Amino acid sequence: MVVAFIFVLSALLMLASALVAVTSRNLVRAVMALVLVLFGNAVLFILLEAYFLAVAQVIIYIGAIAILIIFALMLTRHTGQEWGPAWNRAWPWAVLMAAGLAGGLLLVMRAWPMAGRMVEEAQVPADYTRQLGVALVSPQGFVVPFEVASVLLLAALIGAIYVAWGGRKVKGPYPTRSDEE
Amino acid sequence: MVPLGWYLVVAALLFAIGAFGVLARKNAIAIFIGLEIMFNAALLNAVAFWRYLHPTQFDGTVFAIVILAVAAAEAAVGLAVFIAVYRRFGTVDADEITLLRG
Structure with a gap:
């Protein structure tokens, strides 16, 4: 309750x-x-x-x-800049799509018998977090996805530093849509 | 306890709200906020399925941990891209950046 x-x-x-x-x-x-x-x-x-x-x-x-x-x-x-309009011109289509997505998901769920399921007798073990830690680094468990995630994170951080690096000379500013109109 | 379906309903509604944010927002950072909401809906689904269907196994939680790591990587790269875009275009409005338009 x-x-x-x-x-x-x-x-x-x-x-x-x-x-x-x-x-x-x-x-x-x-x-x-x-x-x-x-x-x-x-x-x-x-x-x-x-x-x-x-x-x-x-x-x-x-x-x-x-x-x-x-x-x-x-x-x-820029400091003191006004907030522009929040949405683009196609926002009614976005509402339609989001409503369709939610409606479709709820319809599928209604037809699925497991959705009413309560927790059965299989409970979470008391030392689940410890077991999870062991499973994450054991070769019989999930060491490969764990290491792949680590390498992905490292690569992403190096890439982020490279992309956001301000040291080199930047070309620009490039024209935006408002400049063209 | 509440039934599994309640969690799925909440996650589905969150996902739809996030999808609306991604599709309708102008500012790239606001689009990113919508993406994070969608990520969280998926994460909630993974954890709810783990708890109700296989609470003694590790697949569901490992999935969730990998989702967390990927979300962190995506946040770092995405926000770095926004800063680089801002430096070149002077704006992060997704509607304004039309350099690749034919």
């Missing part, structure tokens, strides 16, 4: 802040709404007994990615 209450509360919070995040003209407000969505997701992870993932979600998403987005936002905007 308590679990259902917390679930409904955080689900409503997540959906409302997700709507704010995609509709707000003020992008700083949108990022803050995104942080609320990420936090609601961490709460749902705790309800699902995925404690390690809840902590990782808070550290990686809220601690790193949200801060990165705020940094990029501050670096790509």
Whole structure:
């Protein structure tokens, strides 16, 4: 009962802040709404007994990615500049597509008998996080995807430094659409 | 406990909201915010399926951990690209950058 209450509360919070995040003209407000969505997701992870993932979600998403987005936002905007219109001209099609996507997913789900499933007797082991840590680095477990993810992360970070590097001479500014019109 | 379907409904609605953000937003960083919402919906689905179908196995959580790592890599590269684009074009509006248009 308590679990259902917390679930409904955080689900409503997540959906409302997700709507704010995609509709707000003020992008700083949108990022803050995104942080609320990420936090609601961490709460749902705790309800699902995925404690390690809840902590990782808070550290990686809220601690790193949200801060990165705020940094990029501050670096790509003139101070005192007005926020432009939030949406492009094709936004009614986007509403249509998103509504179709949600409707289609919900329809498929209604027809799926497993959707009403409650947790069965198989519980999460008490030392699941320890077992997960062992499985992540054991050759019989998931060491290959773990290492591939590490190499991907390293390559992405090196690539990001190279792309954002300000040392070399930059050509530009290139013409934008407003310049052409 | 709540049924599995509730988590799937929340994830489906979140995914649709994120898809709307990706399709309708002008600013590249706002598009990125929509992408992150979609990532989170997928992550929630992976964890919910793990908890309700195979709670003693590791596939679901390892999937979620790899998704987290890929999201971090994608955030680093994407935001670096936005900064480079801003330096060359003076804007990150996705509508404005039409250099590749025929």
